[in-house]
Amino acid sequence: MGIQDIIEGKKQWRAHMARVKALPPDYQIVYKEMQRYLFKVGPVDLADGHLLAEIVDFFEQGAAGGKGVLQLVGTxxxxxxxxxxxxxxTYADVYQESLRKETP
Structure with a gap:
């Protein structure tokens, strides 16, 4: 990964977070909790950014439709x-696979 890739990644992340900050406050809270949860247990390919961007898309549509965030995701x-x-x-899958490989 070159310096240009890092710079571009930061630009994309900042644009993504600007979209999150434009959401209503309750959506922002739930998004941040989802983000925290997914960073802990989430998929290996989370860094690609597609899932988080799709969540923001989903939230933007819900907010535009006048729905509460818990109507979209549940409690x-x-x-x-x-x-x-x-x-x-997920990273848990990777860990479990590594344990299986180590066990004769």
Whole structure:
């Protein structure tokens, strides 16, 4: 990864976060909780940024439609996140695979 890639990545991240900050306050709170959760347990390819951008798209549509954020995701935000990544390879999967390889 070159310096230009890093600079471009930072620009994209700042633009992404500007979109998050434009959301209503309740959406921002839930987004940040989802982001924190996904960074802990989320998919290996989370760094590609597609999932987080899609969540912001979903939230922007919900806010534009006048829906509350909990109408979109429900009251169990972690379960909503788990459902989003159910078919994705997670860091927990990578860890479990490494343990299996070490065991004869």
């Amino acid at each position: 169990d935000v972690a379960a909503f996140c788990d459902d989003l990544i159910k078919d994705s390879r």
